Amino acid sequence: HYVPQFHLRRFADEKARLWAWDKQSDRVFRTSPGAIAAEKQFYRLTQYEADGHDPLVMEKQLADMEGEVALITDQWLKWLPQMDSLDKLPIPRVNRFIVARFLAVQVLRTVDTRELLSAIVELDRGAPVDEREARELHTELIWDKQAVRSLTKRFSRSVWIVARNDSATPFVTSDNPVSFRSPDNRQWLRSLVLVPGAYLVFALSPRAVL
Numbered sequence: 001h002y003v004p005q006f007h008l009r010r011f012a013d014e015k016a017r018l019w020a021w022d023k024q025s026d027r028v029f030r031t032s033p034g035a036i037a038a039e040k041q042f043y044r045l046t047q048y049e050a051d052g053h054d055p056l057v058m059e060k061q062l063a064d065m066e067g068e069v070a071l072i073t074d075q076w077l078k079w080l081p082q083m084d085s086l087d088k089l090p091i092p093r094v095n096r097f098i099v100a101r102f103l104a105v106q107v108l109r110t111v112d113t114r115e116l117l118s119a120i121v122e123l124d125r126g127a128p129v130d131e132r133e134a135r136e137l138h139t140e141l142i143w144d145k146q147a148v149r150s151l152t153k154r155f156s157r158s159v160w161i162v163a164r165n166d167s168a169t170p171f172v173t174s175d176n177p178v179s180f181r182s183p184d185n186r187q188w189l190r191s192l193v194l195v196p197g198a199y200l201v202f203a204l205s206p207r208a209v210l
Contacts, residue, residue, distance in 0.1 A: 001037055002038070002110050002111055003036075004069075004106075005033045005066075008033035008036070008037065010077075016032060017032060018033060041135075043056075043135075044135065044139075058139055062105070062109070065101070068098050069102045072099060077199070101148065104152040108147065114134055114138040117134070118133075118134045
């Protein structure tokens, strides 16, 4: 899964099902968290397999990271309903680091990041990138300590704001246009809807004017 199942389950209904949108076919359907945002062997380290290394070590690392973050954010979700507007959520420094690092890795581990990286390499050398090379380029990026450290530091130093929709009206905001493309690859805007009772987290730059 390039979107962790613990996160997807939080959008599921009482029957453990959720609604999904296939951006390629523009099809909306109901499914289970285990059946979407996943691809078999997506993080397999084929470049180290011939030397006898465990090709699934990255999968295991990501699973361990997700387990830590699930525990921390589950606690937040228990506290948030009891809080008033403008209350501050006390986050220990170590927990803030763990969640910030998770956010950094999450930015790097997606399908869009792999496609963008492959497109850059193809443009640079004028030759296509096959599936294996794309995977190897991508996993090397995810394992790039400097890239992860830089993003983690930025997330950790940002101001984190949690918004809760207490009204009966859905709150609609714009989403990342790069994440939504039509079949002919044209970028277009889509809306993100925060339904009543749901939470939305904003991470702002320390220089942001509040």
